[in-house]
Amino acid sequence: MGDKEEVKLLGVWYSPYAIRPKIALRLKSVDYDYVEEDLFGSKSELLLKSNPVHKKVPVLLHNVKPIIESLNIVEYIDETWNSSGPSILPSDPHDRAIARFWSAFVDNKWFPALRAAAITKSEDAKAKGIEEVEGGLLRLDEAFVAISKGRSFFCGDVIGFMDICLGSFLVLLKAREKLKGEKLLDESKIPSLCKWADEFLSDDIVKNVVPEIDRVAKFLGELEAIAQSASRS
Template identity: 55%
Template sequence: MAKSNVKVLGAWPSPYVMRARVALNIKSVEYEFLEETFGSKSQLLLQSNPVHKKIPVLIHGDKPVCESLIIVEYIDEVWSSGPSILPSDPFDRATARFWAAYIDEKWFPAMKAIGAAQGDDARKAAVEQVAEGLAQLEEAFQKTSKGKDFFSGDKIGYLDIAFGCFLGWLRVTEKMNGVKLLDDAKIPGLAKWAEKFSADPAVKDVMPETDKLAEFAKILAAKMRGAGAPK
């Protein structure tokens, strides 16, 4: 496929940016990846997403599309050059959207709270909350995957992307806090799913390496603690 008029404004450590890139990979859409510099915002970003001023932004021709899950739906609707990302059945679509929203609004904020927790008791409570969320997601996985590899069945789809793009940060959280979250004794389906997702051709080149991401996380944490941290 010829180089298309598609740009992604992003940064490699962002799980939200990764969602857009995986969706474009699934559709075999070539795109230009314009990396934002950490701590500053380009003029193009400010113009393209004046409301939130946040990455990712997908620029298709001259049209900017913002918010990662909205970008994934847009990509699915515009390009038919690959498998469907959203399920075709309306109830299955609603279920996938429900869990994707749950992950963004409840589960990932709980995971971020592990790193931010002050003291062992607070950290333990945060870990338990994340584990409870994973148990709910394991149940959802068992229901929707129907014995196949992915939430969507044979191929990765909307909920796989929504959840799977947090796997890098999940592994960093495990590493930096000495905890086991993707425990195959407790959530065997998700533990296996995580491996399959990470190895998928649409994913493997954009999934950040755990050690590199952990280094980034340390720098980020130091900047947030330090004086004069960039916004």
């Protein structure tokens, strides 16, 4: 693509969403510059200019052009470097539709339920939320069995779109388990998904881009302490 190829990713180290383009770029063997944003301090001019609507990470800048929203970035990477590395989305339109459907389920239903359960002050709402999250994981376990057909990942033997989507939350789940003893990845309930999670997290590309579980657990603990002290004052 000539001399001018410039790929820059704006992210924060703890964001599941920022993990997604990192995995996709590595799958496609694309070199990129990574810029860590400070969402608690002041956001960079580049972030504000690149994503004026949401002012959020991740943002991919490809030859200065911004691409926004994590799964949108993953699709862009798949389409732009289509001849390099494995295909991230399956080639069959129906398989693609299934991958997009479950990814939307994760991003629009499952994770919002987890986030709401994590921040609510009502014990009742928290319990209901966690129930919804567990129900979602049961559905995802069933979906994995149906879609993967015995292969290691959702759409085959290598990591693809749906793996990246759901897999990006695994470190967060494990950090919450460490911090709170909240066992969402329960082998007795969702054995196939737990096996998939182990496969995913032991993949060389993934290992290189996900943060350490302990570091995320410490960070979540700090965030929680700040929230509690704010609600007391």
